[in-house]
Amino acid sequence: MSEVLVGWGGRTPSVSTVRVPRSEEDVARELSTGEAMIARGLGRSYGDAAQLSGGVVLANRGLSHIGPIVDGVVTVGAGVSLDELLAIALPQGWFVPVTPGTRQVTIGGAVAADVHGKNHHLDGSFANYVRSMRLITPEATLLVSPHEEPELFWATMGAMGLTGVVTSVELNLSRVETNQMIVDTDRFDDLASVMNEMRLRDVNYQYSVAWVDCMSAGKTMGRSILTRARHASANDVKHPRLDPPGPARLSIPVRAPSFVLNAWSVRVFNELWYRRTPRHEEGSIVPLGTFFHPLDGVRDWNLLYGRRGFVQYQFCVPEENADAISEVIELLARSKVASFLAVLKRFGPGNRAPLSFPLAGWTLALDLPVGSAKLPDLLDELDRIVITANGRVYLAKDSRLRPEYVSLMYPRLEEFLRVKSRVDPHGQLTSDLARRLQLVGG
Ligand SMILES: Cc1cc2nc3c(=O)[nH]c(=O)nc-3n(C[C@H](O)[C@H](O)[C@H](O)COP(=O)(O)OP(=O)(O)OC[C@H]3O[C@@H](n4cnc5c(N)ncnc54)[C@H](O)[C@@H]3O)c2cc1C
Structure with missing residues (x-):
C-alpha cells in the first residue's frame, strides 16, 4: 500500500510502498525481490x-513476539x-537497561539508532545489552553477536537499518524492585x-539530565534544571508496586497553526x-514513566509544532571541547530563534560500533520550530561548531545534514561502508536519509 511517511519532526514527507512482514521468512522473501527497501x-x-x-x-510491527x-x-x-516489553517485564521486576525519552520506540529502532x-555516563548505550x-x-539470514559475526553485529548498531533487517533481539534486562524513582532536583x-555540578557529582546518580533554557542571555545564559535519580528499592517506598506505566492521558487532536x-x-x-x-529538592518519589518518558503523557505532541514541523538538532562533543556547548547556547540566545528547553546530558565512553552516536563528553538536544528565516544559516553554523569540536550530530534526529560532513563527524564511516558493501553489495537497503x-557501500 502506498503511504506518505514522515519522521517525528514532520518535515520531509515522501511516498513509499509499505509492507508488513510477520516472520523472518516474510522478511527474507521481501529482500529476495531485489527491490530497494528499508x-x-x-x-x-x-x-x-x-x-x-x-x-x-518494511513495517516491523508484525515482528511482535x-x-x-x-x-x-x-x-x-x-x-x-x-x-x-515493559508491560510484561516490569510486573516481573525487570526493566530495560537503556531507555530513550519515549517508550514508543521499537526494539528494531532502538538497535538501529x-x-x-x-x-x-555510567551504563552506555542499547548495544551494550544486546546479547x-x-x-x-539481502544475501543471508544470520545470528550476529559480539562473538559471532562481530564486525556485522557492531556495524548494525547505529546503522539506521542499512545493513539488514533485524527480526529479533536477545536482550539483557536489569532488576528493579519498584516502579518508582527517587529524584533530586536542582x-x-x-x-x-550546572556543567560543573554534573562533572563533579553525576557519578553518584544512575540517571542524570539537565533542561537548559537556551533563550535566556547575559548572566543567566544556560540557566538549567538538573534532575538526577535512581530506582527506588522496596524499602524506599511504603507500598512497593511494579505495575507498568499507563497510556497517554492527553492527545493533540490536530496540527496547531504554525504561529x-x-x-x-x-x-x-x-x-x-x-x-x-x-x-533544591531531594528525595521526591516519582513514577518511573514520569521520570523517563514525560512526553509520552501527551499523544502526538509533535503536532503542536504545526504544518512546517520542527528540527531536533542533537549533537555531542568530547569533554576536552565542552566549550562548544556554551558556544552553541550563546549563539542560540543571540539568534532569538525559538528553542524549547534543551536537554543536556553527559556521555560515558562510546562502544565499538562505527556509526554509534555517543562519545565520552556532552550531548545537547535542541527542538527548533521550522519557520524562522534565520534557521537554515543557524543550523549550518551549529554544524561548523560541532565539527571544529570533533563532535557529531545524531543521525536518528537528522533531516538536513550535508553529506560531506558525515565522514568528518563519524571518522569510522569507511569501516562501516566496507561492511555494508560486503553484506549488501547492490545497495538494496537504502532510505531517504541514506540517499541524502x-x-x-561500494
Ligand atoms: C520524544 C522522543 C524522545 C527521544 N529520546 C531519545 C533519547 O533519549 N535517546 C535516543 O537515543 N533517542 C531518542 N529518541 C529517538 C528514538 O529513540 C530513535 O529515533 C529510535 O530509532 C526510534 O525508534 P522507532 O521504532 O520509532 O524507529 P523508526 O523511527 O521507525 O526508525 C528508526 C531507524 O530504525 C530502523 N529500523 C527500524 N526497525 C528496524 C529493524 N527491524 N531492523 C533494522 N532497522 C530497523 C529504520 O530503518 C530507521 O533507520 C527520541 C525520540 C522521541 C520522539
Whole structure:
C-alpha cells in the first residue's frame, strides 16, 4: 500500500510502498525481490531514516513476539515497543537497561539508532545489552553477536537499518524492585554551574539530565534544571508496586497553526518552567514513566509544532571541547530563534560500533520550530561548531545534514561502508536519509 511517511519532526514527507512482514521468512522473501527497501518502527526518529521515496518500507510491527524472561534475558521481536516489553517485564521486576525519552520506540529502532538514555555516563548505550540478534541481509539470514559475526553485529548498531533487517533481539534486562524513582532536583542560574555540578557529582546518580533554557542571555545564559535519580528499592517506598506505566492521558487532536510556537511563546514557557521548579529538592518519589518518558503523557505532541514541523538538532562533543556547548547556547540566545528547553546530558565512553552516536563528553538536544528565516544559516553554523569540536550530530534526529560532513563527524564511516558493501553489495537497503547522506557501500 502506498503511504506518505514522515519522521517525528514532520518535515520531509515522501511516498513509499509499505509492507508488513510477520516472520523472518516474510522478511527474507521481501529482500529476495531485489527491490530497494528499508525497515520502519514507530517512526520516532525525527528525520527521514525510516522512509524511502518510491521504494518499499518494511513495517516491523508484525515482528511482535515476546519470549519468556529467563534470568533477566528475553528474546523479543524487532517490532515490539519498549512500552509493550515493559508491560510484561516490569510486573516481573525487570526493566530495560537503556531507555530513550519515549517508550514508543521499537526494539528494531532502538538497535538501529543504538539509543542512549539518561544513564549513558555510567551504563552506555542499547548495544551494550544486546546479547545477539537475528539479522536478514539481502544475501543471508544470520545470528550476529559480539562473538559471532562481530564486525556485522557492531556495524548494525547505529546503522539506521542499512545493513539488514533485524527480526529479533536477545536482550539483557536489569532488576528493579519498584516502579518508582527517587529524584533530586536542582536549579542553576547559568550554564557553567550546572556543567560543573554534573562533572563533579553525576557519578553518584544512575540517571542524570539537565533542561537548559537556551533563550535566556547575559548572566543567566544556560540557566538549567538538573534532575538526577535512581530506582527506588522496596524499602524506599511504603507500598512497593511494579505495575507498568499507563497510556497517554492527553492527545493533540490536530496540527496547531504554525504561529503558536514562536520565540515569544517559547520564552514564556521556558520562564514558567524554570520558575516553577524549586532551587533544591531531594528525595521526591516519582513514577518511573514520569521520570523517563514525560512526553509520552501527551499523544502526538509533535503536532503542536504545526504544518512546517520542527528540527531536533542533537549533537555531542568530547569533554576536552565542552566549550562548544556554551558556544552553541550563546549563539542560540543571540539568534532569538525559538528553542524549547534543551536537554543536556553527559556521555560515558562510546562502544565499538562505527556509526554509534555517543562519545565520552556532552550531548545537547535542541527542538527548533521550522519557520524562522534565520534557521537554515543557524543550523549550518551549529554544524561548523560541532565539527571544529570533533563532535557529531545524531543521525536518528537528522533531516538536513550535508553529506560531506558525515565522514568528518563519524571518522569510522569507511569501516562501516566496507561492511555494508560486503553484506549488501547492490545497495538494496537504502532510505531517504541514506540517499541524502550518500551512505552507500561500494
Ligand atoms: C520524544 C522522543 C524522545 C527521544 N529520546 C531519545 C533519547 O533519549 N535517546 C535516543 O537515543 N533517542 C531518542 N529518541 C529517538 C528514538 O529513540 C530513535 O529515533 C529510535 O530509532 C526510534 O525508534 P522507532 O521504532 O520509532 O524507529 P523508526 O523511527 O521507525 O526508525 C528508526 C531507524 O530504525 C530502523 N529500523 C527500524 N526497525 C528496524 C529493524 N527491524 N531492523 C533494522 N532497522 C530497523 C529504520 O530503518 C530507521 O533507520 C527520541 C525520540 C522521541 C520522539
